[in-house]
Amino acid sequence: MVPETAVLNDVFIGKLRGIVKNRLSTARSVREQHGHDESYHASHLPDAVVFPTDTEEVIDIVKVCAEHGVPVIPFGTGTSLEGHVAALRGGVCINLMEMNKILEVNAEDMDVRVQPGVKRKQLNEYLRDKGLFFPIDPGADASLGGMAATRASGTNAVLYGTMRENVLAMEVVLADGRLIKTARRARKSAAGYDLTRLFVGSEGTLGVITEITLKLYGIPEAISAAVASFPDLKSAVNTVIETIHSGIPLARIELLDEVQMEAINKYSGYDYPVKPTLFFEFHGSVNGVKDQSIAAQSIASELGAADFQWATRAEDRARLWQARHDAYYAALALRPGAKGMATDVCVPLSRLTECILETKKDIEKSDVLAPIVGHVGDGNFHLVLVMNPDDPEELEQAKELNRRMIGRALSMEGTCTGEHGEALSVMIALKTTLDPGDIMNPGEIVDLQNQ
Amino acid sequence: MVPETAVLNDVFIGKLRGIVKNRLSTARSVREQHGHDESYHASHLPDAVVFPTDTEEVIDIVKVCAEHGVPVIPFGTGTSLEGHVAALRGGVCINLMEMNKILEVNAEDMDVRVQPGVKRKQLNEYLRDKGLFFPIDPGADASLGGMAATRASGTNAVLYGTMRENVLAMEVVLADGRLIKTARRARKSAAGYDLTRLFVGSEGTLGVITEITLKLYGIPEAISAAVASFPDLKSAVNTVIETIHSGIPLARIELLDEVQMEAINKYSGYDYPVKPTLFFEFHGSVNGVKDQSIAAQSIASELGAADFQWATRAEDRARLWQARHDAYYAALALRPGAKGMATDVCVPLSRLTECILETKKDIEKSDVLAPIVGHVGDGNFHLVLVMNPDDPEELEQAKELNRRMIGRALSMEGTCTGEHGEALSVMIALKTTLDPGDIMNPGEIVDLQNQ
Numbered sequence: 001m002v003p004e005t006a007v008l009n010d011v012f013i014g015k016l017r018g019i020v021k022n023r024l025s026t027a028r029s030v031r032e033q034h035g036h037d038e039s040y041h042a043s044h045l046p047d048a049v050v051f052p053t054d055t056e057e058v059i060d061i062v063k064v065c066a067e068h069g070v071p072v073i074p075f076g077t078g079t080s081l082e083g084h085v086a087a088l089r090g091g092v093c094i095n096l097m098e099m100n101k102i103l104e105v106n107a108e109d110m111d112v113r114v115q116p117g118v119k120r121k122q123l124n125e126y127l128r129d130k131g132l133f134f135p136i137d138p139g140a141d142a143s144l145g146g147m148a149a150t151r152a153s154g155t156n157a158v159l160y161g162t163m164r165e166n167v168l169a170m171e172v173v174l175a176d177g178r179l180i181k182t183a184r185r186a187r188k189s190a191a192g193y194d195l196t197r198l199f200v201g202s203e204g205t206l207g208v209i210t211e212i213t214l215k216l217y218g219i220p221e222a223i224s225a226a227v228a229s230f231p232d233l234k235s236a237v238n239t240v241i242e243t244i245h246s247g248i249p250l251a252r253i254e255l256l257d258e259v260q261m262e263a264i265n266k267y268s269g270y271d272y273p274v275k276p277t278l279f280f281e282f283h284g285s286v287n288g289v290k291d292q293s294i295a296a297q298s299i300a301s302e303l304g305a306a307d308f309q310w311a312t313r314a315e316d317r318a319r320l321w322q323a324r325h326d327a328y329y330a331a332l333a334l335r336p337g338a339k340g341m342a343t344d345v346c347v348p349l350s351r352l353t354e355c356i357l358e359t360k361k362d363i364e365k366s367d368v369l370a371p372i373v374g375h376v377g378d379g380n381f382h383l384v385l386v387m388n389p390d391d392p393e394e395l396e397q398a399k400e401l402n403r404r405m406i407g408r409a410l411s412m413e414g415t416c417t418g419e420h421g422e423a424l425s426v427m428i429a430l431k432t433t434l435d436p437g438d439i440m441n442p443g444e445i446v447d448l449q450n451q
Numbered sequence: 452m453v454p455e456t457a458v459l460n461d462v463f464i465g466k467l468r469g470i471v472k473n474r475l476s477t478a479r480s481v482r483e484q485h486g487h488d489e490s491y492h493a494s495h496l497p498d499a500v501v502f503p504t505d506t507e508e509v510i511d512i513v514k515v516c517a518e519h520g521v522p523v524i525p526f527g528t529g530t531s532l533e534g535h536v537a538a539l540r541g542g543v544c545i546n547l548m549e550m551n552k553i554l555e556v557n558a559e560d561m562d563v564r565v566q567p568g569v570k571r572k573q574l575n576e577y578l579r580d581k582g583l584f585f586p587i588d589p590g591a592d593a594s595l596g597g598m599a600a601t602r603a604s605g606t607n608a609v610l611y612g613t614m615r616e617n618v619l620a621m622e623v624v625l626a627d628g629r630l631i632k633t634a635r636r637a638r639k640s641a642a643g644y645d646l647t648r649l650f651v652g653s654e655g656t657l658g659v660i661t662e663i664t665l666k667l668y669g670i671p672e673a674i675s676a677a678v679a680s681f682p683d684l685k686s687a688v689n690t691v692i693e694t695i696h697s698g699i700p701l702a703r704i705e706l707l708d709e710v711q712m713e714a715i716n717k718y719s720g721y722d723y724p725v726k727p728t729l730f731f732e733f734h735g736s737v738n739g740v741k742d743q744s745i746a747a748q749s750i751a752s753e754l755g756a757a758d759f760q761w762a763t764r765a766e767d768r769a770r771l772w773q774a775r776h777d778a779y780y781a782a783l784a785l786r787p788g789a790k791g792m793a794t795d796v797c798v799p800l801s802r803l804t805e806c807i808l809e810t811k812k813d814i815e816k817s818d819v820l821a822p823i824v825g826h827v828g829d830g831n832f833h834l835v836l837v838m839n840p841d842d843p844e845e846l847e848q849a850k851e852l853n854r855r856m857i858g859r860a861l862s863m864e865g866t867c868t869g870e871h872g873e874a875l876s877v878m879i880a881l882k883t884t885l886d887p888g889d890i891m892n893p894g895e896i897v898d899l900q901n902q
Contacts, residue, residue, distance in 0.1 A: 106801060111799070153639055162639060164645065178876070179873070180877055182874060184865065186797040186798055186799055186830055186864065187800075187830055188829050194645075194652055195877060197615075200645065202644060287739075288736075291736060349561075350559035380638070415634070415635045416642065422630070423643070426625070426646060427644050429885065430644055431644075433883075433884040
């Protein structure tokens with residue numbers, strides 16, 4: 001067990017400098033940048049930040065940390081909303097953004113091997129003239145290492161899946177400095193335990209990701225997007241459910257309530273109707289997309305949608321999705337100086353309408369400003385609780401809303417971040433086996449010090 | 452560590468009988484049925500076979516086995532081709548086929564919860580009038596528990612994925628008798644380590660699966676299948692690659708070489724041309740399937756395909772796929788009394804033509820009868836080495852062909868069953884943590900006794 005805050009001595013710092021030379025900082029401003037993400041979560045500063053440029057350096061850093069029992073916290077763009085990167089027990093933050101090379105594109109096999117600091121927009125720009133793209137899109141221009149570590153999802157998970165389905169293999173530095181490859185590049189494998197999936201979503205608690213092989217997709221022949229406004233939340237959510245059930249292969253379907261739409265209009269200068277709204281996107285052949293669009297519009301219209309606006313030109317679509325991706329910042333801008341508590345639940349589709357409507361009622365009964373947005377095609381939605389975390393009463397009210405939302409989701413056979421149930425003991429066993437010294441992002445996922 | 456073969460004493464058998472009453476057998480004929488699968492692998496008989504009817508019984512059986520250090524081997528239909536169920540160290544075989552209830556269909560959420568002994572055809576018959584189906588189809592009418600345990604793939608993995616992508620959650624009895632749920636029923640989860648994927652493909656070595664929640668799909672509006680013959684293997688494989696690259700969303704694409712086609716004609720009374728052949732299937736809307744079919748046929752024709760035969764009626768398609776599924780038995784029937792060694796490799800698509808052609812050349816240089824079949828859309832193909840395993844020379848020649856095929860696949864960045872590389876140490880650590888007594892299907896995946 002490491003001490004609550006590891007204070008780094010000169011010998012230790014000297015060893016790190018021997019590895020990364022001047023790419024190490026203990027300056028407070030640098031540590032502050034690396035002690036929080038974009039959420040309300042309190043900062044926890046690392047004691048030092050290092051910027052390795054290759055896998056060998058990462059191995060050496062981890063070995064030194066293991067020898068001294070110092071925590072290791074991998075860091076990408078810091079755009080998480082869930083406090084993943086806080087250095088809860090201090091230690092060494094490994095900023096992986098200098099490792100940002102696209103190592104190998106196999107266009108024929110539709111895969112790519114990248115370093116963890118490659119950002120998703122950088123990758124897609126690089127791929128564009130090859131007719132390929134990487135679809136996972138969590139909104140922020142996150143690093144692919146961070147997206148793998150947090151099992152990122154996003155607006156088009158309903159068609160392309162999440163990082164779980166799109167990481168083919170990884171190279172990981174374990175807690176003792178050993179380097180492993182979790183799988184080979186081939187598409188299928190019946191070879192042993194699924195280590196790739198064990199490390200995807202492990203949030204830096206089992207090792208440091210130093211390479212990722214990702215599945216790519218052909219850029220669809222046709223893409224079409226649409227915005228539809230609804231008289232009430234219920235008809236919008238029911239449109240989602242009916243569209244999914246009809247078998248239309250939606251690429252994206254996003255719900256934004258009227259509070260969120262108002263925020264977006266103000267933040268980005270749009271004039272969308274201030275009503276519950278769905279954003280759609282369809283991918284496919286020209287005829288296929290036409291068929292899908294007509295079918296979806298017909299369902300939406302029957303359920304009361306007005307203002308079906310189409311966006312087929314790339315720049316119009318980009319503008320539309322930018323608005324959706326700015327939702328979090330737009331929500332915060334409703335109340336300057338406020339911070340956001342992003343909540344995340346997922347329920348079976350059959351319970352989605354009920355879950356969202358009860359949550360909405362609960363928000364309206366409180367004083368908290370809380371727009372609703374959601375990747376609703378998977379039964380997944382979020383609140384952004386906009387509040388002042390320094391006001392204990394506000395913070396408590398927000399936490400209480402979140403607690404009730406989680407309880408509601410769980411009672412509907414849903415999930416939420418951090419809910420492990422009876423499987424917790426297995427997760428503790430896995431963590432203990434792969435990181436016996438509890439040095440890898442300690443305190444996240446399963447907290448070995450507080451069991 | 453358990454002894455090489457656990458001889459079960461009366462006290463132990465008495466305890467098992469207390470749990471399962473008369474649903475226990477130590478008769479040699481029953482043990483023989485449970486000591487092998489449908490492959491050439493040598494039999495390894497369990498010392499007893501039990502037939503539990505519910506999860507509580509499985510828990511109690513595993514607890515008694517754990518207490519006595521006796522191996523536990525879960526058993527489904529015994530249709531594996533890779534020796535998964537051999538009781539390498541003796542012990543108790545748990546036949547799960549009495550646990551064959553479909554527990555809960557959530558049509559709206561498109562999921563189903565089943566016991567492990569439910570067979571895939573039974574499930575699809577049950578689902579048919581709900582307009583839903585479970586697509587994974589490894590050929591044999593396997594149990595869903597066995598399919599999850601072996602991470603089964605099949606002819607339509609290219610569109611629907613494998614068991615890895617289609618198991619939403621499982622209930623598992625661990626080596627000490629603890630019961631865990633690996634996840635909840637919701638589609639996405641960012642909650643902790645991905646235990647579902649850890650147990651999918653673990654081949655009974657980490658626990659006994661007692662419940663499985665599976666993703667379902669709507670039965671497509673239109674389905675169309677086709678058979679195309681090619682002048683040579685190369686043009687057939689290249690057709691696969693070009694079709695995949697063109698973005699046509701194939702539901703199935705299967706390669707059978709001329710040796711396999713001859714075997715099928717003889718075994719099933721067909722009169723397909725004795726040439727390298729592709730079987731296609733397309734799923735989608737009526738127009739979508741039409742577009743796909745035309746596009747695929749045009750690629751195949753350009754590469755030299757003749758005899759494009761369409762099958763759109765359900766009974767014609769059933770006949771076609773039955774022929775494909777009988778491939779293994781048809782191959783064995785080429786030489787009455789022979790046994791099959793099924794080999795399984797997967798390479799990146801860009802190396803597939805080269806890998807198959809080199810393998811074919813290698814077969815032709817040998818005396819071994821070895822038809823080629825493959826789920827080639829994923830770069831995955833098989834040989835069935837038809838031989839007499841009691842003839843040491845033949846067995847060695849077959850093993851040598853297989854070794855060269857594996858070496859070839861690995862050199863092309865492919866995978867094969869049992870190839871773990873540097874990640875082996877992590878797999879050993881996981882196995883040791885979750886099954887410290889090495890009682891769960893010992894000897895499979897990672898052999899703790901031979902490291």
